[in-house]
Amino acid sequence: MSTMSDRYTPAEIEARWRQKWEAEGIYELDDERPGKRFYWLTMLPYPSGDLHIGHWYAMVPSDAGARFKRMTGHNVFFPIGFDAFGLPAENAAIKRNIHPREWTYANIERMRGQLKSMGAMFAWRNEVITCEPEYYKWNQWIFRKLFDMGLAYREFAPVDFCPSCNTTLAREQVVGEARLCERCDTPVVKKELNQWKLRITRYAEELLDFSGLEWPEAVRVMQTNWIGRSEGVEFEMAVEGSGQAIRVYTTRPDTIFGITFCVLSPEHPLVEELAAPAQREAVRAYREQARNRSEVERMSEARECDGVFTGAYARHPFTGKPVPIWIADYVLMGYGTGAIMAVPAHDSRDFTFAGRYRLPIVPVVRPAEEVRPGEGVRPADGARPVDAARPAAAVPGGDGAAGGAGLPYTEKEGSAMFESGPFSGLVWPESFRAVAEALEKKGTGQRSVKYRLRDWLISRQRMWGTPIPIVYCKACGTVPVPYEQLPVRLPDDAVYKPTGESPLKYHEGFLRTACPACGGPAERETDTMDTFVCSSWYMYAYLSPYWKRGQRLAPADTPWEPERGRQWLPIDQYTGGIEHAIMHLLYLRFFAYALADAGALPLRAPVRRLFNQGIILGEDNEKMSKSRGNVVNPDDIVARYGADAVRLYLMFIGPWDQGGPWNPQGIEGVVRFLHDIWYLIVRPGPAAAPANAARATELRRAVHRTLKRAGEDYQSFKYNTLIAALMVLRNQLKTCRAETEGSPAWEEAIDTLLLMMAPLAPYATEELWQRRHRGASIHVQPWPRCDPALATEARVTVIVQVNGKVRDRIELPLGTPADRMQAAALEQPKVRDALGKLAVRKVIAVENKLVNIVAG
RNA sequence: GCGAGAGUGGCGGAACCGGCAGACGCGCUGGAUUUAGGUUCCAGUACCCUCGGGUGUGGGGGUUCGAGUCCCCCCUCUCGCACCA
Structure with a gap:
């Protein structure tokens, strides 16, 4: 200590403290530590090999929040781990002819070091690596559990396939209108395959319930839209000349008298029979064309809705009139009943279709105020037989001219039915209810709720993932691997070839097995699980990593120590990128429901409070990418300025949820700030001026004002304004140093400043704290107490306006009553000047704020 | 098209419930120190101006004593969804 330099040398300081904290284990999970337990979580990284500045932006402010929470008396658990399965490892393995595990663990090794340089309070002893058999055995256990519960099933159906990643994807992993692979931006193709799915749709309704969750509005809205609940009516329409009926689904039963045709999906099972x-x-021919139509074709902007008349007619449920049945690929087999009633006057897609094939357009709802009482009480004449094979002009009454301007009219709020028989005049939502009830009474229809959400396809034709614990036996069929035989391990000697196929398919040792049911020869499932399975429950695994290591598993197990779960769950605060709004955050909620129903999880809402940070952009305000050459390497900046400066700067840039561009010059500001604090403490000040009591009181007020502000800003993650407030205090300390240094006020100011800064700049504050106090870490100190009397100003500056323009300012004691303010304002010479000859009409006085004199 | 969010100096951004617009920082300008560059320190920095003041928060209207903030219309940008009947 005697040779201690007065220079600020972040590299030396940071290495020293990192080592000390680790040796003392001050950040590790400790059930016995006093204080209310608080589980603070940042999303686990993928071990890509290099820590990106985006990782820093995600984790550093999260760490600051966790540290603040600890200072305010909580027993905080802030774990970290690695989401270690996934395709990049497999690609690297092929390229270098090594095992993906080698690549993955080398990356983890490297990233651990980089993560540690951040100075976060990670509880490293609870680290979890998801590609460990001791981890993924629980993926398999959970899969098995879901299988037993009927929540995991295998289905042969059209699926999305990425030709570049050579694997199928979940619906959530297909992005945008262009239908690109979420990982590699390649357009996906449709394939028909046998795939394992998880029945997330069973929880569709519950997933819409966010009550009690403090989640950002944006996430709740996105998830709600993704689930896509709609309320409608499903009903039968008899097909003329056959015993068959088609079932259609509509959310607009009030437009039922406007049916002029029906549409079946080309894949609809009745098509062949009805034609x-x-x-x-x-x-x-049309079905063939629809089946072969590539995604690109289907999505091309020039494409119009097309279809073909089947020659069959359905009977309108109320009028009994015949309605032509068409097939068209704008109707999807995977939603509703795969068949619709078409009401071109009130649905834009039906409208386009009707226009193209010149089918009649019959309006039957319009704004309520435009419907005259008693209008059109006779049954509508909407559904006329149409010989669609001939041009519409030749169809009696089928010239489509009934449409006119303002169509399609799709508004339902405030709309009323007309020319709809007994329903005419009914206004939404009465109109919906009345038609729905009538259909129900007939016995051919019932109200029905549909969701857009699809079941989660988890099969991946990749090797570096969790094997799906299923065996196929000629005699017994599909057999789940018994709990006690888990894990099904990945082979260590798989051969990686650039064929795009999973090596598991050709690994005899893996593939050939004995049927768990009959003992006969059987084959293993070679698909592995989507890596989102790992991340759907890792937060529980952190509590007791690799629980039941080496032990046999049983159905009644829990993948984590149950007592720990009861003590620490749910996660009190979760932070991570908004890009996970749908996939990860929806799967996580689904898993919580499913695991709770399995009796494994003691709650259904796993995350109480969620915060999504923004994205850090390159200097050019664009997304960072190697191709743009705008990538910021955190290691370089840490080497130059120290981790504390990088931490401070990332939090100073702007609101955390907003992200923003990285300005390489901008960091200088926080570097100066750190230097200023450093030299305020370690170097003797200027020759002392006489101690000034008034200055000291002023300083104390500033300190407590800042303390109040800091506490509030920490809680709402407003680090940018928090740091600005600390800088203001720094400026004041520099100004008043000569007159206050050494006084109790000065000492209080310095200690308080260090404590307020500790969560932001853990290394420098620890070093300075230890130089002043020696002993327990600054990071186990309590948050300083704020004196509210000092935090509020005794005197306030009140502005005086004349007709809304500022003319003067007056200093008044806090809480001066309005009439006294008014009197004081009117006495000001400047105010008198401004008033001149004007007569005072009215005076508005707002306590502690302003006086506005209205004159004219 | 639907849904969500955002438009404030040269730049990142502040501004609680409607009450001094531009905190804090970057950059820039001038000065001091320095052989020079860098560092550091001091002063200035929205715009216009006849130095009294005037104008300013994407545009246009409105409410109000008073609007960046509230209401209506429009424009632009970002994100999400998109044949979901």
């Missing part, structure tokens, strides 16, 4: 002999060939 009239004359139309059979056209129907078959």
Whole structure:
């Protein structure tokens, strides 16, 4: 200590304290530590090999929040781990002819060091690596559990396939209108395959319930839209000349009298049967075309809705009139019943379709105020037989001219039915209810709720993932691997070839097994699980990593120590990127429901409070990417300025949820700030001026004002304004140093400043704290107490306006009553000047703020 | 098209419930120190101006004693969803 330099040398200081904290384990999980338990979580990183500035931006402010929480008396658990399965490892393995594990663990090794340089209070002893068999055995256990509960099933169906990643994807992993792979931006293709899915749709309704969750509005809205609940009516329409009926689904039963045709999805099972002999060939050709249509074609902007008449007619449920049945690929088999009633006057897609094939357009709802009482009480004439094979002009009454301006009219709020028989005049939502009830009474329809959410496809044709614990036996069929035989391990000697196929398919040792049911020869499932399975429950695993290591698993187990779960769950604060709004955050909630129903999890809402940080952009305000050459390497900046400066700067840039561009010059400001604090403490000040009591009191007020502000800003993650407030205090300390240094006020100011800064700049504050106090770490100190009397000013500056323009300012004691303020204001010479000859009409006085004199 | 969010100096951004617009920082300008550059320190920095003041928060209207903030209309940008019946 005697040779201690007075220079600020972050590299030396940071290495020293990092070592000390680690040796003392001050950040590790400790059930016995006093204080209310608080589980603070940042999303676990993928071990890509290099820590990106984006990782810093995600984790550093999160760490600051966790540290503040600890200072305010909480027993904080802030774990970290690695989401270690995934395709990049496999690609690297092929390229270098090594095992993906080698690549992955080398990256983890490197990233651990980088993560540690951040100076975060991670509880490293609870680290979890998801590609460990002791971790993924629980993925398999959970899969098995879901299988037993009927929540995991295998289905042969059209699925999205990424030709570049050579694997199928979940619906959530297909992005945007162009339908690109979420990982590699390649357009996905449709394939029909046998795939394992998790029945997330069973929880659709519950997933819409966010009550009690402090989650950002944006996430709640996105998830709600993704789940896409709609309330409608499903009803039967008899098909003429056959015993069959088609079931259609609509959310607009009030427009039912406007039906002019029906549309089945090309894949609808009844199509073949219904098609009239004359139309059979056209129907078959269209189905063929729809099946082969590539995604690109389907999405091309020039594409219009097309379809083919089947030659069959359905009967309108109320009028009994025949309605032509078409097939068209704008109707999807995967939603509703795969069949619709088409009301072109009140649905834009039906409208386009009707326009193209010149089908009639019959309006039956319009704004309520435009519907005259008693209008159109006779049954509508909307559904006329149409010989769609001939041009519409030749169809009696089928010239589509009934439409006119203002169509399609799709508004439902405030709309009323007309020309709809007994329903005419009914206004939404009465109109919905009345038609729905009528259909229900007939016995051919019932109200029905549909969701856009699809089941989660988890099969991946990749090797570096959790093997799906299923065996296929010629005799017994699909057999789940028994709990006690888990884990099904990945082979260590798989051969990686650039064929794009999973090596598991050719690994005899893995593939060939004995059927758990009959003992006969059987084959293992070679698909692995989506890595989002790992991240759907890792937060519980952190509590007791690799629980039941080396032990046999049983159905009644819990993948983590149950007592720990009861003590520490739910996660009190979760932070991470908004890009996970749908996938990870939806799967996580689904898993919580499923695990709770399995009796494994003691709660259904796993995350109480969520915060999404923004994205840090390159200097050019663009997303960082190697191709743009605007990537900021945190290691370089740490080497130059120290981790504390990088931490401070990332939090100073702007609101955390906003992200923003990295300005390489901007960091200088926080570097100066750190230097200023450093030299205020370690170097003797200027020759002391006589101690000044008034200055000292002023300083104390500033300190407590800042303390109040800092506490508030920490809680709402407003680090940018928090740091600005600390800088203001720094400026004041520099100004008043000569007159206050050495006084109790000065000492209080310095200690308080260090404590307020500790969560932001853990290294420098620890070093300075230890130089002043020697002993327990600054990071186990309590948050300083704020004196509210000092935090508020005794006197306030009141502005005086004349007709809304500022003319003067007056200093008044806090809480001066309005009439006294008014009197004081009117006495000011400047105010008198400004008033001149004007007569005072009115005076508005707002306590502690302003006086506005209205004159004219 | 639907949904969400955002438009404030040269730049990042402040501004609680409607009450001094531009805190804090970067950059820039001038000065001091320095052989020079850098560092550091001091002063200045929204715009216009006849130095009294005037104008300013994407544009236009409105409410109010008073609007960046509230209401209506419009424009621009970012994100999410998009044949979901």
